[in-house]
Amino acid sequence: xxxxxxxxxxxxxxxxxxxxxxxxxxxxxxxxxxxxxxxxxxxxxxxxxxxxxxxxxxxxxxxxxxxxxxxxxxxxxxxxxxxxxxxxxxxxxxxxxxxxxxxxxxxxxxxxxxxxxxxxxxxxxxxxxxxxxxxxxxxxxxxxxxxxxxxxxxxxxxxxxxxxxxxxxxxxxxxxxxxxxxxxxxxxxxxxxxxxxxxxxxxxxxxxxxxxxxxxxxxxxxxxxxxxxxxxxxxxxxxxxxxxxxxxxxxxxxxxxxxxxxxxxxxxxxxxxxxxxxxxxxxxxxxxxxxxxxxxxxxxxxxxxxxxxxxxxxxxxxxxxxxxxxxxxxxxxxxxxxxxxxxxxxxxxxxxxxxxxxxxxxxxxxxxxxxxxxxxxxxxxxxxxxxxxxxxxxxxxxx
Ligand SMILES: *Cc1c(COP(=O)(O)O)cnc(C)c1O
Numbered sequence: 001x002x003x004x005x006x007x008x009x010x011x012x013x014x015x016x017x018x019x020x021x022x023x024x025x026x027x028x029x030x031x032x033x034x035x036x037x038x039x040x041x042x043x044x045x046x047x048x049x050x051x052x053x054x055x056x057x058x059x060x061x062x063x064x065x066x067x068x069x070x071x072x073x074x075x076x077x078x079x080x081x082x083x084x085x086x087x088x089x090x091x092x093x094x095x096x097x098x099x100x101x102x103x104x105x106x107x108x109x110x111x112x113x114x115x116x117x118x119x120x121x122x123x124x125x126x127x128x129x130x131x132x133x134x135x136x137x138x139x140x141x142x143x144x145x146x147x148x149x150x151x152x153x154x155x156x157x158x159x160x161x162x163x164x165x166x167x168x169x170x171x172x173x174x175x176x177x178x179x180x181x182x183x184x185x186x187x188x189x190x191x192x193x194x195x196x197x198x199x200x201x202x203x204x205x206x207x208x209x210x211x212x213x214x215x216x217x218x219x220x221x222x223x224x225x226x227x228x229x230x231x232x233x234x235x236x237x238x239x240x241x242x243x244x245x246x247x248x249x250x251x252x253x254x255x256x257x258x259x260x261x262x263x264x265x266x267x268x269x270x271x272x273x274x275x276x277x278x279x280x281x282x283x284x285x286x287x288x289x290x291x292x293x294x295x296x297x298x299x300x301x302x303x304x305x306x307x308x309x310x311x312x313x314x315x316x317x318x319x320x321x322x323x324x325x326x327x328x329x330x331x332x333x334x335x336x337x338x339x340x341x342x343x344x345x346x347x348x349x350x351x352x353x354x355x356x357x358x359x360x361x362x363x364x365x366x367x368x369x370x371x372x373x374x375x376x377x378x379x380x381x382x383x384x385x386x387x388x389x390x391x392x393x394x395x396x397x398x399x
Contacts, residue, residue, distance in 0.1 A: 007322035010368045014208075015157050015185060015301060015359035016326055020251065021210035027254045028212070028247040039244050040235060049246050056253025060217050063256040064202065065193040072218045072239045073249050077184040078108035079229065080203030080218035083240070084180040085112045087226030088149045088201070089121055092178070096146030098122045100177075102134060102163075103344035105153050109182055110340070113151075122146070131295040132161035132345050140171050149178045154186035154202075158341040158357060159292040160301025162190065169198030178224060184208050184216075188259035189267050189298050200224045206248060210362075211255035215248030262362070270360045271299035273369050277358060278302050280373040285380050291342060291355065300360040305342075305351045308390030309383040314356055317379040323372055326357045 011019075031052065037045030039053050054068065061068040074080045085099070101113055103125045113123045124142045128134055139150070150172050155162045165181055172179035180201035183192050188209040194202055201224065206215040220226055220239065232241030278290060281304065291303040306314060311327040318325055327339075338352030347355075358372070384390040 008371065010323045010371055012358040012360060012364065012368070012372065013324045013326045014361035014364075015160075015357065017207045017213065018210050018361055019363075020212050021255060021258060023258060024211055024251040024254045028251045031247040031250050035246075039246060040233065052250050053244055053246065056249045056256075059253035059257045060204075063187070063192070063260045064204075064219050065195050066219055067222065069237070070219055070222055072220055072236050073244065073252070074203075074216040074218055074240065075214055075242075075245065076216045077106075077182070077203050077205030077208070080205070080216050081106065081108035081182055082112050083218055083226060083229045084201040084203060085109065085116065085149070085151060086229060088178055088180070089116055089119075090227035091225055092148040096144075096148045098124070098144055098146040099149045099151060100124045100126065100139065100142050100147060101151040102126045102128065102153070104128055104132065104156055104158075104161075104341045105151070106157055106182055106184070109151055109153070126152075128161075128344050130346050132156060132159050132292040132341070133295050134163055134168075136164060136167055136171065139168065140175070143171075143175045143177060147175070147177050149180055151180045151182070154181050154183040154192065155190065155298045155301075156292075156341060157185045158339055159295075159303045159345075160185070160298035160359075161292040162186070162296040162298060165197045165199065172200075173198050185298060185301075188255075188263070189270075189300060191263060194219055194221070201226075206252040206255060209255045209259055211251040212248055215245050215252045217252065266362045267299040270362070270364065273364055273366060274300055274302050274358075274360055276366070277360075277369045277372060278304075280369070281376060284373060284377040288380075289347075289351065291345065291347065300364075302358045302360075304356055304358075305347065306354045306356065306380050306383075307351055308387050309354050309380060311354050311356045313383050314354075314376075314379060317383070318356075318372075318375065321371075321375045321379075323375060326359070327355060 035048045037049045039046055039050040057068040057071045060071045117123050152163055152168055154165050169179055178200045181199045183202050184205045186192050187204045200221040202219040204217050207213040228239055230241045235241055287307040289305040315327055338349055342352040
């Protein structure tokens with residue numbers, strides 16, 4: 001990127017990860033060198049840090065509206081997803097072996113389901129419509145006497161499409177089936193109240209909400225035991241062994257506190273910027289498609305297909321201009337082919353390869369959006385001019 005060193009860097013990949021918030025870092029710092037104890041130790045060094053863990057547990061619980069004892073700290077969102085699924089399968093194997101999930105879950109859920117499938121668990125992958133929406137009736141009709149878990153994400157990481165979690169909670173309760181929700185993308189962007197939503201298990205991840213990487217939490221409703229994923233010490237009321245990541249947990253607590261303080265205005269600030277980006281691109285670039293446009297969406301996420309070009313090529317050019325965005329999800333960008341989410345939405349495979357996701361953050365400002373709107377049309381035009389696909393206008397119907 002020679003000569004590009006002075007371009008302003010614009011980060012629009014907040015669904016992949018977020019920067020650690022300064023308040024979070026400040027709160028964490030004493031727990032590296034000064035208060036370094038193992039919270040499980042009974043001596044002074046341990047008792048210096050155990051209250052900090054419990055404070056953080058309270059902060060997470062408050063954000064989710066649950067009891068602190070219902071929070072289990074994990075190492076990441078993926079661990080929470082694995083724990084909820086594998087832990088339920090093991091503990092409820094007398095009751096049944098059927099899980100209902102969706103075709104558009106995060107790989108941490110989908111790959112775990114495929115793993116469990118190989119172990120004999122029956123999995124129903126619910127389809128979505130062209131806008132990424134679920135059919136609630138189909139979900140309810142899929143429940144059998146052997147169903148032990150419904151696993152549906154709160155909001156999709158690639159498209160931002162939000163599922164009707166409260167309605168699903170009602171269905172799950174009616175049929176007395178456990179309900180797990182991967183809320184990694186929803187936390188901090190939507191009100192996430194585990195009582196209102198009637199979820200039994202819910203995962204979140206620190207690095208998606210301004211805490212560091214390597215920490216997360218799983219809400220486990222009282223009366224819904226799980227077989228541990230990690231065996232060993234007695235930490236976390238024997239639900240998760242392993243010495244606590246004290247600074248990470250402290251940081252997660254502060255990030256949850258901040259998310260709660262800011263919920264009334266930060267999402268409301270992001271949404272108009274996203275709308276501005278969306279309408280700007282729709283005006284300036286012909287033949288693009290917004291994925292999930294008419295479904296309820298997260299306020300910060302915009303996923304589009306740019307007919308006739310490769311999403312990866314567009315990302316490369318945006319990167320040169322200092323703009324960080326993503327194709328589909330960061331977790332799948334090593335794989336070839338299109339995103340499983342867009343595939344489930346019935347997006348044409350060729351068009352699906354042209355998808356790019358912009359995900360705004362709490363620091364995104366109007367000037368960032370203006371810059372993207374300045375850069376993208378020219379890059380798309382250039383790439384289309386070079387594209388053999390575009391010549392034949394194979395994707396005409398894209399818009
Ligand atoms: C990022 C993400 C995860 C994984 O969280 P990690 O902490 O990175 O393991 C799970 N689910 C969703 C929806 C995500 O966006």
